[in-house]
Amino acid sequence: MRADATARIAIIGFGPRGLGALEALSQRLEGTTHRIQIDIYEPSPFPGAGPNFAPSEPEYCLLNIPYRDIAIRPPQGSLVGSFADWQGHPVNPNEFPSRADMGRYLEARRVDLFGQGFTKTDAKLTLVRAHVKRLTQEERGWRLHLENCAPALYDEVLLTLGQPSVEPDDQWARWQRHAAQTEGELAQAYPAAELYTHAAEWSGKRVAIRGLGLSTFDVLRGLTVAQGGHFDTVGYHASAREPACILPFSLNGQPPFPKPKDETLDALFEPLGSETEDFAQAVSAAVTATPETASSLISAALAPVVTRILEAQDVTKAEVLKWLATEWSAPGSQDRQTPMEALRHGIELASGQTVPTIGYALGQVWRKWQDEWRSGFNPRQVAPETARVLVAFDEGLKRYSYGPPLSSARELLALIDAGRVDLSFAANPEIAETARGWTLKAEDEDSEVSVIIDAVLPSPDLHSINVPPLPDLMAKGLVAPISDYLAAAIGADGTVCDQNGSPVPGLCLLGRLALGSVTAVDSLHDCFGQSADRWAEGVVQRIME
Known part of the structure; x- marks a missing residue:
């Protein structure tokens, strides 16, 4: 690239993964004299935090990491400090903070980065509140086609999409068709604030939860404490606004093991x-x-x-x-x-x-x-x-x-003791459709439910993703899975490999959609780790050529 030219970089998706990548880039660019335009495409109201850590989410949605294990180090020169220091008051190292609180911290890091993180570089940042509809490869780079905006050309594009929306699996699609024709109702675990609003209409109903992992504990609180119930040392005290009974189920029926108490x-x-x-x-x-x-x-x-x-x-x-x-x-x-x-x-x-x-x-x-x-x-x-x-x-x-806090497991047990949760159908029940919803069957028991909540995190199956720009890139062979059961093929610095295994110049991807090329991607710590730094190093090397 000519020394007098402006390098243009686009980051599509700006949750924690995008924030970590941009922080790493700020460190790599410090002291350089190249002019750089960085445009960040994120239509959500919480750039830097993303939907999973939205500050608007209920405080009862907890991280599965206690304060003592949170080591998301801020970049050098940051004015925000560590997560514990940012709290401004002493924290109990054994407590599990809320995801909303982490989201507020990530937003503070984003504000700090936008305000002074690039002051020692010749870089300009712009946050664009628009959906990217399509990416087309051109001789001079990548053209982004946007919703209600003119197309824009970039030398480098980074996809940090998190877990995009997917096509429903066969079971859920069948239930969707059934719910449309009967009194049955389906809901998603997230956004949690939206779920507990719907749950206000389910008082006295029997509700099933598909999934028995970490998200299930958030759902349980949305159906109970968010409806006015509360826990104490005696157990759970109902408000009479909860569902009559909640029935979680999964393929093996095994709840995750809690982390050590202290x-x-x-x-x-x-x-x-x-x-x-x-x-x-x-x-x-x-x-x-x-x-x-x-x-x-x-x-x-x-x-x-x-x-x-x-x-x-x-x-x-x-x-x-x-x-x-x-x-x-x-x-x-x-x-x-x-x-x-x-x-x-x-x-x-x-x-x-x-x-x-x-x-x-x-x-x-x-x-x-x-x-x-x-x-x-x-x-x-x-x-x-x-x-x-x-x-x-x-x-x-x-x-x-990846277990939950011990308190979450104890809350589940208290809800069972109070008769609000039943694990009798937890292990892969037979599920039959009825006029009023569904019937769960296990051994000699059955229970009819009128609501099913999906609390299962989709697998990073590239073929099931239904939001731009990934489906079009897949159709063109520019993004391809490593093999069956694994996600996108990428290089060490995040450079995407096409269906022939060749690097695609100027197109990178980080996160769970590359599972198989990378591992342990669902950890918040990974968003601010070495993968982001390798991407930043690769970008700087290319724009300096």
Whole structure:
């Protein structure tokens, strides 16, 4: 690029991922003299936070990370500081903040970045409140076709789309058709504020929730405390405005295991420095190995740590390796408890009332090694077969490593004890359509519901995404999945690879839509990590050419 030319960069989508990328770019551009125009396309009212962390969301929607584990370091020179410092008052390290509070913090970082983050560069930022309808590749770069705006030409385009809207899966599409013809009603877990408004009309009704993961706890609060009920040390006290009964269900019916209650209990699962070094080396070797060798390398690094942690229980390394072998081949099949047993056991584990199991210890160690896991996997070009196995292992362990606060699990138990939630149909029930909604069936029981809420996060299946500009890029072969069950192929710096595996100049993508090229993408920490820095470095190198 000519030294006197202005480089034009577009960022499409500006939640935490886009914010992290722009912060990284501000650091890389400091001291450069190139003129740069950066246009950020985000139509939502909360740029920098995005819908998942919208400050308008209810305070009962909690992060699954306690204050003690939030390490989203601001860029050098930021006036905002860390999340804990930004609060302006002492925080309990064991508390789980709200997503809305995190959203307000991210907005503060965005305001700071726009105000002074690029003062040491010759860059101009513009926030464009418009939808990008289409991208077309031209000899001089990429032309963005916008809703109600003139097209614009860019040298570089970054897609940070989060999880766009998708076509409904077959089950949900069938239920949509049924609801349109009957009294049945369907709803989405998010936005949570919208859900609890609808829930005011469901007093006395029986409501089902599709999904038994983290989002389900937000939904439960929207149906209960948001309707006037409250929890105390005795249990749950209803307001009479709640649904008569709430029935969560999932494929396996297993609620996720809560995180340890405090830093003292959590410290029991802390790996040694030498163990972390061994794990980092194992990941580095695994990503270039066959699937079988990769799984053996990861297991060999995990087993000694868990054996040491569970030494007082006489757990042997062979037992840990056996558990891991099952996890690689059939994740979750070791968990044979009923939903109620799993819930109670998880509470006992997280509160320290019972000794850790192999699975629980593994999950906590895995959580602590997420940075090393990403650092070893994400910059590498991993063979699709190996990537699929490694990603599936990481996703499977989320039932331990991505668990909710202990308080959320206790609230679920209190709602069950109060007769407001029923887990009798939690494990993959048969679901029949009725004139007034649906009937859930399990063994010799059945229960009719008039509302089903979807609390399942869609998989990053590129073919199911139904919002621009991705479908058109897919149709042209400019964006393509690595293989079945994996998402977009990208290079280490986020550069998109086309259907032939060739880099697409000037087009980059970061986030969960590249799952398989990268891993552990659903963590907020990943938005501000090395992937963003690699993208920024690549952009600067290209515009300096």
